[in-house]
Amino acid sequence: MTTILQQNAYTPQSIEAKWQATWQAAKLHAIDTANPEPSGETFYCLSMFPYPSGRLHMGHVRNYTLGDVVSRIKRMQGYTVLQPMGWDSFGLPAENAAIQRNIAPEAWTLENIAYMRGQLQRLGFAYDWSREVLTCQDDYYRWTQWLFLYLYQRGLAYKKEAPVNWCPIDQTVLANEQVIDGKCWRDGALVEKKRLSQWFFKTTAYADQLLDNLETLSGWPERVKTMQARWIDRSLGTEVKFDIADSDFAIDVYTTRADTLMGVTYLALAPEHPLVAHVTRPEHLAAVESYQQEAKNKSELDRTAEGREKTGVPLGSYAKHPISGKLIPIWVADYVLADYGTGAVMAVAAHDERDFEFAKKYNLPIIEVISAPANCDSGDQSSLSNDKPGAYTDKGILINSGDFDGLDSDAAKEQITQFLTARQLGQAKVQYRLRDWLVSRQRFWGAPIPIVYCEKCGTVAVPESELPVKLPSAHDVDFQAKGKSPLASCDAFVNTVCPNCEGPATRETDTMDTFVCSSWYYLRFVDPHNTSQPFDPALIARWLPVDQYIGGIEHAILHLMYARFFMMALADGGLTGCKENQEPFKQLLTQGMVLKDGAKMSKSKGNVVDPDEILKTYGADTARFFILSDSPPQADFDWKDSGVEGCFRFLQRVWRVVSDARSLVNLSAPAPSILDDTLTGNQKDLLRMTHQTIAGISRDIEGKTSASEPDLNASFQFNTVVSKLRELVNFMSKHAIQSEPGSQENIDSSCPVYSFAVSSLLKLLAPLCPHISEELWHRLGGSGFIHEQAWPVADPAALVAEHATVVVQINGKLRDQFEVATDTPKEALEATARLLPKIAGLLEKQTIVKTIVVPNKLVNFVVKPI
């Protein structure tokens, strides 16, 4: 039995648990993706699923609150909303726990998931838990393996030996995208280069599509698109072949400046270039080899350090210029990167800063072939001086270039490329910075790569019927195996029979990068229990792309590009329902970080806020309300304990304002009309205020659009939603009294206007604070769940105020103001303004040049002295 006292106090903990259980029992958030409501449109709202690290942090709370509010609003607006949740549950920390604490990775992972799932439930998120997926379970990773084979069969997965990034701490290779400033993205260890045979996904096959499609993603933040574009970095240039004198070899170089071809004075090869060994003159061999060794010993970071002095040694051999036939010395220099272009460059010292620096240092000739256009006075016009401070790198007019003299750079690029192509000395070439995605990992806790090596048949794909290739038990592997996958230590796993010839064979022992698992989870959520295929393409056609995706900016390149690659590759095989369905995420919101008192939360600083503590003290509604309040979602959010207090106070006020009047409020009463003349002035004011709040909040959640330049990035302005809810509650608590009749000043709580205000408030608050609004809704006798109610719609007639404050300006400066009835004619406004004593005084001895009148807003007198 609850006592009167308890009924009157706001005790979030008991309310929240009760409603969470009730909603779950009523399957309020479960949907059938195969049969969405016939009437409603679908809306797929997805937050990036978490890695089960142990417990939620405030970044999760912010991410998932944003997604939950969007989902709940869309549902009230009539959409069939899919909001699933799952776990990105393969990964290294589980393995480290196994090593350090002797817990099996699976046990550690499942324990964390159980705890974190409980936290998500206590926060009241409206997930359809029947769709939960764990990427580490074989009913999921069997399809990750299936998709690997799908890519393999389409030539998009291949194995090759290549210099790869090796992290000495994680004891595994890394993708290019996982190396930041030469260091491992996870632990900051200096990455080493190793030559290994590894599996790659051919992301470069989609380089153009990944780049070009960015333009269609109008719902993505500009900075994410820019980051991806620069990562892919397409450049259009020319490959030029240089024959080597007295040799059968030729060196291909890549250049974007074919117009400078006649200015080439040497060639430079990367130390790793395979031809170095073949074209070095015997007398130079010792010096070249020692230079190569030196380069090898330097770390990636050292080699690319900013402002480093360029070095190199000559090979003693010469190349023939493809047009002039002149002999050009060949050098090896470590400023040339082995893995961009052809690993060799034609050096044009006069027009490239790096080549210029190198030529100066080693006294190589500098030939100017581009002069600044005549109408451009920036460049140094005096020709061939030896003491130029630097290279002229802009476009210009060709000189010293024989038949090409006088052309401008753009025309020259084209004509020189044509000239070379006709003689088979070169060709136009597109070059990307993007590399193929290295997906092999020498780790245990990941999806095994479903490949078998047979002595007779070679590399053989595991047949679909034999999937999943299951991970062995953690007891049977040695996690400490250095430099190779722990799976290689498990004979029972390694030794198998060839699916082709049934002869002895061994399994691939590497597992897949966990980013492979997370590249397709948004597809599985639509059809999570399918046992015959990863997902039904017909369902994908209906639900994809994800309407709203929400997550951290740290995935701007990694996850978001891999997922786009997957979707494109699947679209080409018809697995996404139709070929056009090739982008996974229509709208993307990248939320800012959660800070504490202006600083990044970190364990070492001891300023981490634990969501559990907040839940215990204030409840989920307060936590949700606060994290939505102070900053727009894209900006960083500063967690302040006093701010949480303020939000808790606010919800207590809502509780009081609503429940004080609960016997008088009638939620089923029809909404009063603003035209009803029996309403008092104050009642009309509250009615207008309520409609204005509905209109304002509805606008804030649709994203900003200005008439002149629609901002297509829908931004959810939940911080201003919070402000508007506070204003409405302020207004209500100021004007409401409890059934004290006869007062004209205040609003009787029993009047229909008050009931309307209360029901609107609860509906507007429901997506943000689902528990308190549900509780109050029921206490006031509302029918059904509040989350099933229709989103309120503002009455345009009630948005017009009765009075307007008109501002009077003189020469644009504010001088006075007055109140008038709305829509008072211009002439009357001007006349009234002139007669204001203050204005009249100021207008003396002035000539009015012009008067601007904006109805309901202002009167501006433009004056000058007589």
Next chain:
RNA sequence: GCCGGUGUGGCGGAAUGGUAGACGCAUGCGACUCAAAAUCGCACGCAGCAAUGCAUGUCAGUUCGAGUCUGACCACCGGCACCA
């Protein structure tokens, strides 16, 4: 260096080209209370007793009117960086 973003009180932040600082936090004063907490009320950009003046990173421009539009610059944050 290149690319992107952001600059508004003590703080987080509001402002369809039309009253800059909504809403909140912090602070101060007052009411209630034996007292405290809670709650409620008032004040709160800067200078000034006031009238008033000055204020949205800086400098120009457009406009009757600019935080908002245009141009140049500065600062900070983020991404990439010897990419030929």
